Amino acid sequence: MQRIQSREYFSGEFELPGDKSITHRAVMLNGGADGEAVVTNALMGEDCVSTISCMRALGAKIDVDGRTLHVKGTSEFQSGKELNCGNSGTTIRLLTGYVAGKRIEATLFGDASLSSRPMKRVAEPLALLGAKVKTTDGHAPVYVSPSDLHGADVKLNVASAQVKSAVLLAGLSADGETSVSEPVKSRDHTERMLAAMGANIYGQGNTVCVKRSTLRAVDVCVPSDISSAAYFMALGALKGETLCKNVGVNPTRTGILTAFDRLGVEYSLLNQRISGGEDIADILVKKSHLHGIELTAEDIPAMIDELPLVALLCAFAEGESRITGAKELRVKESDRIRTTAELIHNLGGECEELPDGFIIRGKKKLQGGNIDSYLDHRIAMTGAVGLIASENGGNIYRPECCAISFPDFFEKLGK
Ligand code: S3P
DSSP: OEEEOOOSOEEEEEEOOBOHHHHHHHHHHHHTSBSEEEEESOOOSHHHHHHHHHHHHHTOEEEEETTEEEEEOOSSOOSSEEEEOTTOHHHHHHHHHHHHTTTOOEEEEOOHHHHTSOOHHHHHHHHHTTOEEEEETTEEEEEEEOOOOBOOEEEOSSOOHHHHHHHHHHHTTSBSEEEEEOSSOOOOHHHHHHHHTTOOEEEETTEEEEEOOOOBOOOEEOOBOHHHHHHHHHHHHHHEEEEEEEEEOOTTSTHHHHHHHHHTOEEEEEEEEEETTEEEEEEEEEOOOOBOOEEOGGGSGGGGGGHHHHHHHHHTSBSEEEEOSOGGGGGSSSOHHHHHHHHHHHHTOEEEEETTEEEEEOOSOOOOOEEEOTTOHHHHHHHHHHHHHSSSOEEEESGGGGGGTOTTHHHHHHO
């Protein structure tokens, strides 16, 4: 249990951990590329450690020196391995697509939460390319058998970077061209990194096409994760002023800034630059008067992981907010519509669940209380922000799950 005290004022300058999505991809793609690469500012959260251990099992050599990884790729993946993906949806989904093209047998599995999350959404599109991927009633464990892949046109009915990436990684080994289209564009880190590694890939609108390619190792300097920075940005908006340094602001990830614009949060992007094909900036956020907002399906993918926090901000805003088109939240590390609504309720706020979102009636002051993380890192961290901003503070139960994406979250918060 973690006790969290409320604070009248919260300010500071913060260096946040490396981006989770980019770290996964830097390890996975370099692990199957020609040559050696150095990955700096890697996130050593539990999810990324799962990707490292799976890639080692498949034959990549990965040395870890603090937050620097030395990755030597393997051209032939080891067959017959049981790959433990832990809690990580990104590991199991991307890797299923990657190994499906490598003509090997593999079993991919994870913890109880991961085993409850949908895998048919990956197995079905991969089958269109001729992959042999068997799920366990639509879930993990997933069994991959060797097969020859051929290009296909895949239309996804949910916007998902994990599913899109699984198809693209399989498409690297397929004859002909593979295209994947999604209803709203999701994060594009896979596409950017594949292009930097020399893959034959191009995109237009919400469609990406890839042809058979071999990858060349590239060094990656991982920017800080906007999804981790978001908690400190929110504390700036509620309680003072925060500066988050070197944050990745790839436009497919900055939905939190769209939410800030609508809520009336005062912020600025400083020192904007591009490094390693990714946009980076320092983000300064100041205490602001928040008002209720509306978010709909097309807003959701760029803020998918920040939605519990956005809902919390709405609980502190003046007036009513309505968030819809976010059914995906039901199949994250927890059912985040239910766990977020409960979190807001336990703080003393008003949040009504919709099948695909929330209606939140804002109150300027929330009392605080006790919050269960349900072993979901984003819920634990959102709860901590809510308690700091509340009148009386409270407790977070099962807070250790923060280590999935932000191992020193509470230390940083304490500073
Ligand atoms: C991720 C994509 C998102 C996100 C997850 C990381 C990625 O999932 O929620 O935390 O790295 O590709 P979906 O693409 O399934 O929405």
